Amino acid sequence: MPVRKYTYYDFTLSLCPECLKRVDAKIVFEKGKVYMLKRCKEHGNSKVLIADDIEYYKNLRNYNKPSETPYKFNTKTHYGCPYDCGLCTDHEQHSCLAIIEITDRCNLTCPTCYAGSSPTYGRHRTLEEVKKMLDTIVAHEKEPDVVQISGGEPTVHPQFFEILDYAKTLPIRHLMVNTNGIKIAKEKDFAMRLKSYAPDFEIYLQFDSFENSVLQKMRGADLSDIRERAIQNLNEVNLSTTLVVTLQKGENDHEMGKIIEYGLQQKCVRGVTFQPTQIAGRLENFDPSKDRMTLTEVRRTILEQSPLFNSDDLIPVPCNPDALVMGYALKLEDQVFPLTRYINPSDLLDNSKNTIVYEQDEALHGKMIELFSTGNSVEVAEENLKSIMCCLPQIDAPNLGYDNLFRIIIMQFIDAYNFDVRAIKKSCVHIVNKDYNIIPFETMNLFYRDEKSAYLKQLQAEMS
Numbered sequence: 001m002p003v004r005k006y007t008y009y010d011f012t013l014s015l016c017p018e019c020l021k022r023v024d025a026k027i028v029f030e031k032g033k034v035y036m037l038k039r040c041k042e043h044g045n046s047k048v049l050i051a052d053d054i055e056y057y058k059n060l061r062n063y064n065k066p067s068e069t070p071y072k073f074n075t076k077t078h079y080g081c082p083y084d085c086g087l088c089t090d091h092e093q094h095s096c097l098a099i100i101e102i103t104d105r106c107n108l109t110c111p112t113c114y115a116g117s118s119p120t121y122g123r124h125r126t127l128e129e130v131k132k133m134l135d136t137i138v139a140h141e142k143e144p145d146v147v148q149i150s151g152g153e154p155t156v157h158p159q160f161f162e163i164l165d166y167a168k169t170l171p172i173r174h175l176m177v178n179t180n181g182i183k184i185a186k187e188k189d190f191a192m193r194l195k196s197y198a199p200d201f202e203i204y205l206q207f208d209s210f211e212n213s214v215l216q217k218m219r220g221a222d223l224s225d226i227r228e229r230a231i232q233n234l235n236e237v238n239l240s241t242t243l244v245v246t247l248q249k250g251e252n253d254h255e256m257g258k259i260i261e262y263g264l265q266q267k268c269v270r271g272v273t274f275q276p277t278q279i280a281g282r283l284e285n286f287d288p289s290k291d292r293m294t295l296t297e298v299r300r301t302i303l304e305q306s307p308l309f310n311s312d313d314l315i316p317v318p319c320n321p322d323a324l325v326m327g328y329a330l331k332l333e334d335q336v337f338p339l340t341r342y343i344n345p346s347d348l349l350d351n352s353k354n355t356i357v358y359e360q361d362e363a364l365h366g367k368m369i370e371l372f373s374t375g376n377s378v379e380v381a382e383e384n385l386k387s388i389m390c391c392l393p394q395i396d397a398p399n400l401g402y403d404n405l406f407r408i409i410i411m412q413f414i415d416a417y418n419f420d421v422r423a424i425k426k427s428c429v430h431i432v433n434k435d436y437n438i439i440p441f442e443t444m445n446l447f448y449r450d451e452k453s454a455y456l457k458q459l460q461a462e463m464s
Contacts, residue, residue, distance in 0.1 A: 005030060006028035006029060006030040006035070006037075007028060007029040007030070008026060008027075008028055009027045009028060009029055009034075009058075010026075010027040011024070011025070011026060011027065012025050012027060012036075012420050012421055012422055013025060013081075013420075013421040014036060014038050014418075014419045014420060014421070015082075015416045015419040015446075016038070016040035016042070016043050016046070016416070017046060017279075017288075017415075017416040017417050018040065018042070018043040019040060019042055019043060020416055020446060020447070020455070020459065021040060021042075021459065022080070023038045023039060023040050024038065024039070025037065025038040025420070026038070027050070029054050032052070032054060033049060033051065033052050033054070034049070034050050034051035034052075034053075034054055034057045035047055035048060035049055035050065036048045036050050036418065036420070046417075048417050048418055049292070049294060050294055050418050050420075051294050051295070051296040052294060052296050052297050052300065053296040053299070053300060056296055056299070057296065059316070060316050060321040060322060061321070063315070063316040063317070063318045063321040064318065064321060065318040065319070067092040067093055067426070068093065068094050068319070069091070069092070069093070069094055070087060070094040070095065070140040070141060070438070071139075071140060071141065071142055072139060072140045073087050073088060073089045073091070074086060074087055074088070074140075074437045074438060075087070075088045075089075075437065076088060076089060077089050077090040079459075079460055079463050081421050081424055081425055082419075082421070082424055082440075082442075082443040082446065082447065083447070083456065083459060083460055083463070085437065085438075085439045085440060085443050085444075085447070085448060086430070086437055086438050086439045086440060086443070087140075087430070087437075087438045087439075087440075090425065091425060091427075091440075092425045092426050093319055093320060093425075093426050093427060093428040094140075094141060094428065095137065095140065095141055095144065095145075095428065095429075095430040095438060096145050096146065096319055096428035096429065097145070097146045097147075097148060097428065097429045097430070098137045098141070098144055098146070098147050098148070098430050098431075098432065098438070099147075099148045099150050099178075099429070099430065099431045099432070099441070100130060100133045100134060100137070100147060100148070100149055100150065100431075100432055101115070101125070101150050101151055101152065101431060101432075102124065102125050102130050102133075102149060102150070102151060102152075102154050102157050102160075102163055103122070103123070103124040103125060103151045103152040103153070103154060103156060103157045104117055104121050104122020104123060104124075104151070104152050105117065105118070105119060105120075105121065105122060105123070105124060105151065105152045105153065105156055105157075106118055106119065106121075106151060106152045106153040106156065106180075107119060107153050107156055107180070107182055108153070108180060108182075108219060108220060108221060109220055110218065110219045110220055110282070111217065111218060111219070111220050111282065111283075111284035111285055112218045112219070112246060112248070112277060112282070112283060112284070112286070113281050113282045113283075114278050114280045114281035114413075114445050115151070115152065115281050115445075115449065116281045116282045116450075117151060117152040117153070121152075122152070122450075124157050124158065124159075125157075125434075127159045127162055127163065127166075129434075130159075130163050130166075131166055132436060133432040133436065134147070134166065134167055134170060135170075136432050136436045136438070137172075137432060137438075138170050138171065138172075140438060142171070143171045143172070143173060144170075144171075144172050144173065145173050145174065146172075146173065146174045146175075146176060147167065147172045147174075147175055147176070148175075148176040148177070148178050148204060149163065149164070149167065149175070149176065149177045149178065150177075150178040151178070153179065153180055153182075154177060154178065154179060155177070155179055155182075155183040155184075155190075156183075161193070164177075164197055168197055168201075172200075173200060174200050174201075174202065175197065175200060175201050175202070176201075176202045176203070176204045176242075177194070177201075177202075177203055177204065178204040178206075178244075179203060179204065179205060179206065180205075180206045180219075180223070180226075181203075181205050181206060181207075181223075181226055181227060181230035182223075182226055182230075184203070184205075184230040184233055184234065185225075185226045185227070185228075185229035185230040185233065186226075186229070188233050188236070191230075191233040191234055191236070191237055191239065192237055194237075194239055195237040195238075195239045198239060198240065199402070201239075201240065202239075202240040202241065202242060202270070203234060203239060203240070203241040203242070204241075204242050204244055204273075205227075205230065205231075205234075205241050205242065205243055205244060206219075206244055206246075207227055207243035207244060207245055207259065207272075208245055208246050208252055209245075209251070209252040209255055210224065210255060210258065210259075210262075211224075211252070211255070212224060214251050214252045214255075217251060217285050218246065218248065218251065218252075231266055231268070231269075234268040235266055235267045235268045237268075238267055238268050238403070239268055240268065240270050240402055240403075241266075241268045241269050241270065242269070242270055242271050242272065242273055243259060243262075243263050243269060243271070243272045243273070244272075244273045244275065245259055245272060245273065245274045245275065246275050246276075246277055247274055247275065247276045247277060247293050247298060248277050248286065248291050248293070249290065249291050249292065249293045249297075250290070250291065251291075253293060253297075253298075253301055254305075256274065256298070256301055256302050256305050256306070257302070257304075257305025257306040258305070259272055260272055260302070260305075260306045260308070260408065261306070263406070264308075264331070264336060264406060269406075270402060270403075270405055270406060270407065271405070271406050271407035271408060271409065272407075272408055272409075273408075273409040273410075273411055274298050274302070274408075274409070274410045274411070275410075275411050275412070275413065276292065276293040276294070276295065276297075276298060276410075276412055276413075277291070277292070277293070278413040278414075278415050278442075278445060279292070279415040279416065279417060280413075280415055280445035280446065281445060281449075288417060292417065292418075294412070294418070295322075295323070295325060295410055295412040298325075298410050298412075299314050299325055299410055302314065302408065302410075308329065308336060308338060309327055309329075309338055309408070310338070310341065312340065312341035313327040313328075313329075313338045313340045313341050313408075314326070314327040314340070314408060314410070315327070315340055319426065319428045320423060320426040320427060320428050321426075322412075322414075322420060322422065322423035322426065323411065323412045323413070323414060323423050323426075323427070324409065324410065324411055324412070324428075325408075325409065325410035326340065326407065326408070326409055327340045327407065327408040327409075328340045328405065328406070328407050328408075329405075329406045329407070330404050330405065330406070331403070331404050331405070331406050332404060336406065411429070413429075413441055413442055413445075414427075414442045415442065415445075415446065416446060419442075419446075424440060424442055424443065427440035427441065427442055427443075429441040431444045433448055433449075
């Protein structure tokens with residue numbers, strides 16, 4: 001009998017990368033890798049690599065947990081995902097991270113920019129518009145986990161600090177500013193003023209590479225000195241910072257281990273987030289057939305380049321395991337102890353359980369007893385540590401603070417090539433758009449940003 005060259009594994013719905021119409025898709029295994037096969041009647045067949053680790057991919061479904069939905073939905077389900085955002089009543093996850101874009105403007109014109117920002121593009125949102133955006137998040141989440149002030153480049157907004165002042169009056173558990181760091185690097189007083197919003201405040205700092213050639217290709221400028229001065233100023237005030245690395249294959253993927261090591265040496269850095277380039281917005285010097293990186297490629301490369309972590313340290317995030325990987329370590333004095341390996345994965349799926357079994361690591365066990373010498377038993381300490389087991393944790397443990405945490409996050413923003421409706425329905429990173437709807441990050445950049453919304457209306461008309 002004839003035999004196909006692949007093993008059929010699963011079925012999902014995807015998009016044609018040319019016309020963005022919904023198409024059937026097979027998930028298949030071939031030569032140790034996972035591919036998506038799809039066919040558009042207009043644009044023909046396409047084959048997309050979605051993972052280079054079959055066992056990890058098969059294990060993803062074991063990390064699904066019951067959906068946590070928002071308290072309020074904005075839109076009804078009419079055309080079907082992804083054409084009803086949002087959030088529509090069929091969406092399966094609340095906003096773990098809600099993004100407020102306060103401006104379209106930026107002090108750079110990066111060749112790689114999902115929003116297409118520049119010094120002359122678009123406009124600043126008014127203060128009243130931004131307040132309404134923030135109020136929208138609170139109405140849907142009551143106590144939002146994480147809200148990120150973004151852009152464009154948010155620090156160029158003329159009412160930037162008024163926006164932060166208002167955000168801090170709201171019941172937001174953790175507030176972030178997404179920035180390229182230029183203002184922080186050039187103005188030490190600016191960094192000191194940002195520190196006044198701590199605790200529960202963090203800088204999400206663009207940090208793609210140490211190499212000028214890479215920065216020129218991805219950001220259109222040599223920002224090495226800017227990054228160094230920004231980190232210096234943030235270290236001086238010890239303002240919690242996450243280094244954010246946009247990855248492109250063959251450009252900066254060889255630097256992942258080096259960036260992790262650098263982050264561990266910085267007083268202010270609480271972790272590194274790696275984001276494979278999403279094929280959206282302005283994307284110069286990028287060939288999707290050669291330059292895309294999958295989540296599993298990023299994970300494997302980190303394990304190859306960083307001796308600190310093993311395969312048990314970088315695991316799927318249960319709210320959206322297709323798109324997110326997490327790993328945690330504790331920084332205790334001059335030592336770093338990977339922590340995720342001591343979690344029972346099944347307990348992640350049950351909010352009532354989160355047991356950490358680390359007694360087999362004598363150094364960590366001894367250090368934990370020291371840290372919890374305030375009268376709490378080690379068993380109680382284990383229970384108190386449960387709150388750090390999410391994307392952006394809050395530390396409840398006595399004698400441990402956010403300063404002691406170091407996390408690795410891989411955040412894969414799905415695009416038209418690797419679009420999988422299963423992952424989109426579980427998307428937990430959302431943007432409040434100009435109409436005050438809450439849109440998954442992935443579909444925002446495909447359908448709902450500025451001029452793209454006109455094409456969405458055309459697709460909806462064809463489906464009506």
